[in-house]
Each structure stands twice: as C-alpha cells, then as structure tokens.
Amino acid sequence: MIDVQSLELSFGRGHHRVQPLAGLSFSVAEGETYGIVGESGCGKSSLLRCVGGLETAWTGKVEIAGRPAPQVRKGADCRTVQMVFQDPYGTLHPRHTIGLALSEPLRAQRMERSTGKIADALRAVGLNPSFAERFPHQLSGGQRQRVAIARALILEPKVVLLDEPTSALDVSVQAEILNLLADLRAKMGLTYVLVSHDLAVVAHMCSRVAVMQSGKVLEELTATDLRHGRATHDYTFELIASSKLDIAA
C-alpha cells in the first residue's frame, strides 16, 4: 500500500543545513498498521508529513496504493492519505462548529456536502450526530480526537497517518480511541502508519515497528520481537529498557 524508497528531506543550506530525513526506506502492506518509534527530533513527524503531502521539498520515491505520489498533491490525490494529529484542540478551528470542520475537506474536494453525510461520519466514530452543532471547546479531549478521526475518514482515504494520536489523552480514553481505530481499520480496510513514543501502544496496535534515529530507520522489528526485547541495536535496547522501567511493579 505504501512504498517509500530513499526518502530525503533537508532544510536550509551550508552551515545551517539540517536533514530530518536521511535516506529512508520502508513499505507497508494493505490493511497493516506500521509503527514508528524514536525520540523527538529523529524525524518521525517529518516522515509522516512527507508521506501525507504536507512537505513538498523531499527527494526519493513515495508510492501510495500502487501510484507514485508527487511532491505537490492536487485534487483527488489528496484524498488517499489523511492524517490525525496529536493535539485535537490545535487542529480544530475554535470558532467553527464540528459540522463545519467536517464539511471543510468535502468542500475542498468538491464532494457532496450534506448533513446526512456528516451525521454518518460522526456515527462511525461513536458520536451522536447532534455534535455537529457544537464547538470544539464544548467537547472533551477524547471526543475532539474522535472528531479529528471522523474528519480524516470523511474523504474515504486508503491510508491514515496517526501522529501520537493518544498521547494527549487519559489512559481510559486512550483505550477507547485505540479500540475505535482498530475497529475502523477492520471495517474500512484502512492502512495505518502510527507514530508513538509509547512502545506498549505501538506493540498493541502494530504488526511491524520501525525504530528511527537521526532520520534513518535503524531497524525493523515485529511486534512479538518488540515484546520479547529481541532487538539488534543498542539504541533499541535502550528504548525498550526505558519503557520497561515504567512497567516494573
């Protein structure tokens, strides 16, 4: 579903040049959830932004659903990949109702905008259609994240990029959102790329995990390897150790 080959991204030049992505390759099968872990600044979010079409100055090859994705996406190309961000409050316009927020992508894509379609989108994420008339500040964090998921799914994408979708949420709400994401994946045949700093979340959701460091994939593990600590690089051991510490009772 996703095939990325030697993806590079850099900003600035000369002395000020920074390279968030330094030649990175991976591929994700249809219906799979692919996890990405690593500390902040290792290029996780840059990677998602390149795949999602938010960055345009990258080089390399990105193929989505068998079609090469151009640097600058136009028209229907934008529909295939959608993104859910960490902070749902920051991505919803405070003075737009939920209904307006959900109809915005439909308007941009010149698709049919009806209250029925918005009600369906809200129902799909377990919200009452009456939420369409509310404003973001009238919703709890978990409800807002559900709206963000509904907004990503309203264009019927094939791939959803999840950038720390639950790290701003309480643990009980996190469980609800993770279950919702798993249900939607099964129902709509979605492919996910999940970025998280929480190894337990990644192991729960994903079949395979990439460990990133300084813009490169250091190694790729299966979820079972991750659970049993079967890694080859010291850095991965360090990551696993620092999250195991948390769990030790």
Place this chain on the structure above:
Amino acid sequence: MLNHNVTHVTTPLLQVRNLSVRFGQSPDATRALRNVSFDLSREKLGIVGESGSGKSTLGRAILKLLPSVAETSADALQFETMDLRNASERDMLTIRGSRISMIMQDPKYALDPTMRIGDQIGESVSLHLKLRGSARRKKVLELLESVEIRGVERVYDLYPHQVSGGMGQRIMIASTLAANPKIIIADEPTSALDVTVRRKLLELLDRLVSSHGIGLIFITHDLNLAQDFCDRLLIMYSGQIVESLVAKELRQARHPYTQGLLASLPRLDLELPRLPVMTRDPAWAIDIPSEAAR
C-alpha cells in the same frame, strides 16, 4: 485511612482537611472538590486522576488562584504556622511563588515570549531576593546552572522560542527556585516533553526535593510515571480522593476505579486483542463520608 501509611518525623508542611470547592450557588453546581483531606511532608506526593477529576483545581485551591465564582470551604488549610483559609490577598502575595510555587504544564505559554530568559528569571530574583545589577545577573546564572543548563551565558540572552521544550521547563523550575520555596506544586510538568527529556527532568526534580527539603505535589494523569517517581499517591475521581496508597503498591490497588485505569493501559508483556474499557460505577461518584476519608 488516608494517614495510615505516612511516616512522619516532623509536622507536615501542609495540612488539608475537608477541602471542598464548588462553582456556582445552585444545587446542581459543579462540585470540583469534595472533602479532600491529606498531609504533605517533605516528600513527593502524586495526585493521579483523569481530566476533570479535580486535580488541577486542588493545586489552584491551595494557592487561592481560583476565580471568584468558585466557593471554597475547608476545615483546615494549614501551611506551616499559617492558616491559608483566612489569608488575605496581600498575605497570599507573600506566599505565592516565594513559599509555595507552581510549575505549569507548558513552558511555551508560561514564559513571556518577548522577554529574554535571563531577564525573566531576573524578575523573580529581584522580587524575592531583592538583588540588583551584577549581583542579580550572577544569581540568575547560578540558578540556570543548578537546573543543569549548559552554556548559561548564552542561554541568558535567548528568547523562549529559541529553546527546546525540556529547556523551557528547566528555565521555569530555575525561576521557581529563585524564591527557595517550601512546597512546589507541579501540574503535569512533563506531559509536553518526550520520554528521554522527561527522565532527566524528573531526576532533577528528585534531587531538588531531597537536597532542599521541598514538599512536592506532583499532579499527573500518567500512572506509570506516578508509580515510578512519587512516594505516595492519591487517586482522584470526580473531585474526591477515592484511594490513597504507597506508590510502589499501585499494582495492588483495591478501588475498582484504580484497577480499571491500570487495566486499560496497553502492556508490553501482555498481548490483548482489545483493550478493556472501564465501565464507570455511579457508586464511585457518591460522597464518601468525611469521617471515613480521614
């Protein structure tokens, strides 16, 4: 029940008995806190709960920072020898920041974006320590060093947007320390930071607590973090303390709410097809009689 596992050597720094806060007058007004009682000594006390459980209100109520619509009542709110219940706004000004300090969640919002970092810490140095000129600058650099910032001379002249989140959080702690507080209330101090930075910041807080003899109230929603870092935990649900336990014994929690929270955490050592989602028992929200809360 609350005090049974506390080992006091000295009198507590802060004594709270039956603290209640409600927003509004009507019978269905939100009761943000209900009969909250606890003691704080020189220790790391974790307050754990979901959003809306009243943990931030608790921190603000102690400092009397709640808006005027909030109605606060308590049988005791004793800080050292001072009764905070009757403290005037003028009294509170001498306490806030200098005796009881607060560390906010997000340095991006709590630091003034238009002021150089050195001047910002300098402001609290001149307010609390009455230092001016080069003495002030020297103290600021000392404080920056004490929170393990490298290249203090360079950082002094930077603006908040030029430093990382972890560094911003250290800068806030540095300006807190200018006043040599007895109690620090940290409201989700690490949730804006990533794991590796978080660890370093917690180590720093830990050292400060033990070397300065500070009482730390650590407000968090992260169970694993609270278990690792704190000495004692209070679990809050809808404005009440439903359980109080030694942090190391979190996994042996008895209250169904705490157990539900623990169960809904994904685990590395356990593979589950679905995460258990908590079903909330309305009985948890019923008032716990204030005698039993003692």
